[in-house]
Amino acid sequence: MKRMKSEKDLDMFAIRPDRKGPKTVAILLIICSLFFALVAKADLDLAKQEEVSDAFMAEILETPNQQGDNISFDAYQSYHKEVNENNGYLIRGVSLAIGAAAGLLGGVLLFRMKPIGGQIALVGAVISFVGGIVGNMAFHDAAQKYLNGTIQDNAEYSAYACGICTFFFAALALLPLINARARLAFQEANKVVLVQDESE
Numbered sequence: 001m002k003r004m005k006s007e008k009d010l011d012m013f014a015i016r017p018d019r020k021g022p023k024t025v026a027i028l029l030i031i032c033s034l035f036f037a038l039v040a041k042a043d044l045d046l047a048k049q050e051e052v053s054d055a056f057m058a059e060i061l062e063t064p065n066q067q068g069d070n071i072s073f074d075a076y077q078s079y080h081k082e083v084n085e086n087n088g089y090l091i092r093g094v095s096l097a098i099g100a101a102a103g104l105l106g107g108v109l110l111f112r113m114k115p116i117g118g119q120i121a122l123v124g125a126v127i128s129f130v131g132g133i134v135g136n137m138a139f140h141d142a143a144q145k146y147l148n149g150t151i152q153d154n155a156e157y158s159a160y161a162c163g164i165c166t167f168f169f170a171a172l173a174l175l176p177l178i179n180a181r182a183r184l185a186f187q188e189a190n191k192v193v194l195v196q197d198e199s200e
Helices: 002-012 020-047 054-066 073-085 088-111 116-146 149-178 180-190
Strands: none
Touching (some): 020 073, 020 088, 020 116, 020 180, 054 073, 054 149, 073 088, 073 116, 088 116, 088 149, 149 180
């Protein structure tokens, strides 16, 4: 009787496959990828513009100037040109676009219980992380040169925010690859069953 009880106790603590976890991560990766894609599109659109419109600047500068920053359109235009000359928009936009594409593909594969999906998303996240940091250096330097007040601070904070988001993205992609229950679920979902033909 004691032997049977101990076997049941061991079974209670046995690691069981978890299919729900990787699929939840896959959905989160897809959502994050869509956000990255929107930011990437905005950056790549700005990379094509030698000058930004007055309407765009009015929208961007409205709140900072109401708070007393008094940033002129000429100063913001110089900031935009400086970022563009140092390829800030292009570097950040391309790296986030790669991350978004890798995250979408990886998320779909991960949802189908393919562990390579997590690996693809992780590579994309690392590219986005590195590219985001390099690209944001151009934003930070140009802001220090031409802007002031809250909008100058926002350029610095956006660099931190980009780094945090891409780091979270990488951690999310890595999670199902190192989780024991998820790895068991991958093995179970992808195991090959040989069917022997009885007629032979």
